[in-house]
Amino acid sequence: MSLIVRKIASIIGGFIFLYGIYIVLHGHLTPGGGFAGGVIIAGSFVLFVLAYGTDESGEKKRFFIASIFESIGALFFIGIAFFGLFLGSLFFLNFLPQGLPLKLLSAGTIPLSNIAISIKVGAGLFSIFLALAATKYFLEE
Amino acid sequence: MNLLPLFFALPLAGAFLIPILSKIWRGFSDLIANSITTILLFLSFYSLNLFEEGEVIIYKMGGWPPPLGITMVYDHLSALIVISIAIVVFAASIFSIRYLEHFTGRVKFYTLFMLITAGMMGVAITGDIFNLFVFVEIASISSYALVAFGIEKEELEAAFKYMVMGEIASLFLLFAIALLYGRASTLNMADLANTLSVAGRDQLFWFVAAILLFSFAIKSALFPFHSWLPDAHPSAPAPVSAILSGIFVKVLGVYALIRLSFNVFGLTPQNSPIFFHILIFLGLVSVFFGGIIASRQRDYKRLLAYSTIAQIGFIMVGIGIGNFWAIAGGLFHILAHAITKSLLFLTSGAVVYATGKRDLEELAGLGKTMGITAWSYRLATLSLSGLPPLVGFFPKLFIIIGACQAKLYWLAILLAILSVFTLAYLLKIIRKVYFTTKEVSTPETPFSMRLSMLFLVILMILFGFGFQGLLNSLIIPATKVLLNGTGYGRAILGG
Numbered sequence: 103m104s105l106i107v108r109k110i111a112s113i114i115g116g117f118i119f120l121y122g123i124y125i126v127l128h129g130h131l132t133p134g135g136g137f138a139g140g141v142i143i144a145g146s147f148v149l150f151v152l153a154y155g156t157d158e159s160g161e162k163k164r165f166f167i168a169s170i171f172e173s174i175g176a177l178f179f180i181g182i183a184f185f186g187l188f189l190g191s192l193f194f195l196n197f198l199p200q201g202l203p204l205k206l207l208s209a210g211t212i213p214l215s216n217i218a219i220s221i222k223v224g225a226g227l228f229s230i231f232l233a234l235a236a237t238k239y240f241l242e243e
Numbered sequence: 244m245n246l247l248p249l250f251f252a253l254p255l256a257g258a259f260l261i262p263i264l265s266k267i268w269r270g271f272s273d274l275i276a277n278s279i280t281t282i283l284l285f286l287s288f289y290s291l292n293l294f295e296e297g298e299v300i301i302y303k304m305g306g307w308p309p310p311l312g313i314t315m316v317y318d319h320l321s322a323l324i325v326i327s328i329a330i331v332v333f334a335a336s337i338f339s340i341r342y343l344e345h346f347t348g349r350v351k352f353y354t355l356f357m358l359i360t361a362g363m364m365g366v367a368i369t370g371d372i373f374n375l376f377v378f379v380e381i382a383s384i385s386s387y388a389l390v391a392f393g394i395e396k397e398e399l400e401a402a403f404k405y406m407v408m409g410e411i412a413s414l415f416l417l418f419a420i421a422l423l424y425g426r427a428s429t430l431n432m433a434d435l436a437n438t439l440s441v442a443g444r445d446q447l448f449w450f451v452a453a454i455l456l457f458s459f460a461i462k463s464a465l466f467p468f469h470s471w472l473p474d475a476h477p478s479a480p481a482p483v484s485a486i487l488s489g490i491f492v493k494v495l496g497v498y499a500l501i502r503l504s505f506n507v508f509g510l511t512p513q514n515s516p517i518f519f520h521i522l523i524f525l526g527l528v529s530v531f532f533g534g535i536i537a538s539r540q541r542d543y544k545r546l547l548a549y550s551t552i553a554q555i556g557f558i559m560v561g562i563g564i565g566n567f568w569a570i571a572g573g574l575f576h577i578l579a580h581a582i583t584k585s586l587l588f589l590t591s592g593a594v595v596y597a598t599g600k601r602d603l604e605e606l607a608g609l610g611k612t613m614g615i616t617a618w619s620y621r622l623a624t625l626s627l628s629g630l631p632p633l634v635g636f637f638p639k640l641f642i643i644i645g646a647c648q649a650k651l652y653w654l655a656i657l658l659a660i661l662s663v664f665t666l667a668y669l670l671k672i673i674r675k676v677y678f679t680t681k682e683v684s685t686p687e688t689p690f691s692m693r694l695s696m697l698f699l700v701i702l703m704i705l706f707g708f709g710f711q712g713l714l715n716s717l718i719i720p721a722t723k724v725l726l727n728g729t730g731y732g733r734a735i736l737g738g
Contacts, residue, residue, distance in 0.1 A: 169262060176259040180252060186305065193248035194305035 103153050111153035118146040122220070129216035130209040136219025143220060144227035151231070161232060168229040175222030182211050182218065246286060247302040247315050250325060251365040251378070253279050258357035265350045273340050276353040280329070280336040280360070287329040291322055296720040299734050301370070309370075309736055310434045316370035316735060319720035323574060324367040324498050326717070327581040330702060331489045332360050335482035337695040338589050341688075342482060342596055352392060352480070358385040359486065363494045370735065372420055372507070373430045379416065379462075379495055383409050386491060389483045390475045401474035408471040412461035419454040422447065436507045436732030452508055452518065455500070463496020465559060466529040469552050473536075476551065477544035477601075481592020484544060488551040489585030493577050497558055506724070506731035512565035522563030523654070529556030530661050538668040543591045543601045543676070546668060547584065553665065554580045554627070560658065561642040569645025571722040575714075576638035582706070583627045583635055586699040587669075590620040593688040593696070594676065603675040610677035612685045617677040619696040624673060626703050628666035634707040637714075 103111075122142030129135030156164070186195030201208030257279045264271040294300055294317070302315035317325075336356065343349050362382025369375050387409065391402035424430055426447055427438040439448065457468075464472040476488050504510045504518070512519045533553030540546035554576070561573025591601070593616045600606055610617040626633035629640075639662050646655040687693070706713055724731070 170266070173259045173263045177256070177263070180256050180259065183248075183252065184256070187245065187248065190306070191245055192303065192306045193252065196305060 103155070108153050111149050115146050115149050115153075118149065119143060122146065122224070126216050126220040127206065127213065130212045131204060131206070136216035137223050139216070140220035140223030141227060143224040144231070147224075147228045148231050151235075165229055165232050168225045168232070171221055171225035172229065175218050175220070175225060179215055179218035179222065182214055186211070246290070247300060247317055247368065248304070249286060250283065250368055251361045253282060254357040254361035254364065258354050258361065261353050261357065262350055269349070272350050272353040276356060277336050277340070279357065280333045283360070283364075284329045284333045287322070287326045290317065290325070291716060297723065301735055310429055310431050313374050314370040314431065314433070314735065315368050316433075317368055318724045319717060320498075320502070320574070320724040321368050323578060323717050323721045324494055325364060327578050328360070328363050328367065328490050328494065330699075331486055331581050331585045334585060334589065334695040334699050335485045337691050337698070338485070338592060339480075339482045340691045342480065342592055342692065345596070346392065346480065348392075352389075355385045355389050355392075356483070358382075359389065359483075359491070363491065366494050366499060370432050371430055372423065372432050372435060372503075375432075375499060376413070376416055376420055379499070380413060382491065382495060383413060386479075386483075386487060390479045390487075392480055392483070393478065397474075398478040401471075401478040405471045405475035408461055408468075412458045415454050415458040419451045419458065422451050422454075426451075432503075432507050433732040433735035436509065436729040437736060439507065440509050440729045440732070448508075452504070452510070455503055456518070456521065459496050459500035460525060461496075463492050463500065463555055463559075464529075464552055465496075465525040465555065466532050466552065467525075469529070469533070472552060473545055473548045476548040477542060481544075481588055481595060484548075484591070485585035485588035488548060488588055489581045492551065492555060493558070493581065497555065497562070497573075497577065501562055501725060505726075505728060507729075509729040511728060519563045519565050522559050524563075526556040526559030526561075526563055527654075527657070529553060529559065530658075531556075534661060534664040534668060538664070538671065540668075541603050543594065543603060543606070543672060544588065546603075546672065547587050547591060550587075550627075550665070550668065551584060553661075554584065557639065557642065557658070557662075560654070561638070561645065564642070564645045564649050564651065564654070566645050566649050567722060567726065568641045568648060570725055571714075571718050572638045572641030572643075572645055574721050574725075575641060575718050578713075578718075579626070579634045579638050579706070582699055582702050583623045586619055586623045586696060586703065587627070589692070589696050589699070590616050590623070593692050596692070597685045597688060603672065606676045608677075609685060613677075613687055615693045615696060616688060619700050620677065621673060622700055622703065624666070624669040626707070628669060629662050632704070632707050634703050634710065636707070637710050 122139045125134040125142060126136055126139030129139065183194045186197050187193045189195070189197045196210040198210035200210045257275050261272045261275050264275065296319065300317040301309070303309065304313040304315065339352070339356070343352060346352065359382050362378045362385065365378030366375055366382065369378060387402050387406040390405055391399050423435060427435050429435055429438060461468040476484050479487060510518050530553045533549050533556060537546050537549035537553060540549060558573045558576050561569045561576065593613065594606065594609060595601055597613060598606060622633065626635035629636045639658070643655045643658055646658065
């Protein structure tokens, strides 16, 4: 891509990433949440790949990392559910203190679940993007 | 019971543990998948001890009370389905260990395998209609990927066709759920049952029932909607074919249909005869055409796939007759066919593993060298076509008894004739593949494959001789759950 595209991408990419994190962390208070925020976070990665391009080794490395993060996100989510089972004998029990409504640190396990979902969705969508933009490495595998 | 969420949470956790841990050591994928299916098998049989006939176990997810939160409901009908799933999945995962040597991507296979297990288990025990849709989608999407697993041309084509048909069915299911939610303002199946039985039956009620019937007819591959199955099931790797044909179509199609139509909509043959006549008609057409087309196939697995269409037809006829023994026969056939058909598909996998061929004209004389495979196939044939001591005999007997009790004597005679058909097309494989004097030197299949086939053969004989115990502890309570109708809603919400 041209210099203009690269420069703009490097300026706004960070802001997109930050906005995604904002959407995730305020998932229990405002519209949005883990899924929407995860999509925005994945969008910032996609923007960087589109602007700066990639080669085979870079793609391989990115895909490896994305697949690990995807599994970690899902395990984190199901781990929260299992914690409820072990601590309170109910699957998905909200075992943390709920706090006051409309505060950032409230709603018990729900912000944690949102973070887990955002990791899963962000990494998953980014690896879908890499697979759809399939270059040599994927076709050979 | 605290163990209820484990049925779908264990395979889900396994699905996401496998990709991480197998980066450390590749053997973890086999180890995790097989240990989880073993735990599920023990858990499913153990769960029968935890509640009596007529009781329901209700599990409130996250502690939310029923109409608000998602509930998991475990009664004998769910137990029957869960046990069938656990048996098939256990045998298929043992079989996969050596079978996957022909494929790359063992890790991806086991991840999808665990997801399809989680989806089916979730469908069987959920008490929330939108949750049901989510689990249907988890299972369906993993099955599309598993059908395309070999990434050859035919497999991708079959998977694409399967995906289009399956998603049309899922879309109509979602549409029906949206209409129901608009009507009753609730997604809990028990609450829906109560609301619908109070609200009475108007045009919208029948419209939703018709959409659901259409959607589940595609999912269970009844005759006019069957076109995806004969391509999709043979294309998958053999253990997956065993799951898809053995249990998948029954959980997503038959179980979901009967649970919703009997327990949520409260349909009975007395108050809605047209609905049940449609089921009998679709079932009978499936038995007839599935059998005829199966007898003309040249491909080992494709023949078995058409046979699945015919056998699902038997189940549907049993449900459609709608009296006690016919439904008991239909439910028993879910279990019996799950064991038998997955065994048949595993033998096809063993033959493909040993020879690399599926065409019946090219295969010959394997009966001597592959003794266990051949005897498994012969016994499964006898069971499926209804030879008395084996498990496949009783379901068909009960369905025919039910037809006689409903004074449908022509149907009873027709079913008896059509079940002979089953023997005819299954014998074709015995004659072509196993029963020739030509000497072929093919080595016997590996130990793990023989183990999983033997496991199913033993169950087939055990359930056949011990059918009385099985009937009393599982089939009859499950039939009573269905015949209880919308009493399901009152049992859960206690009103």
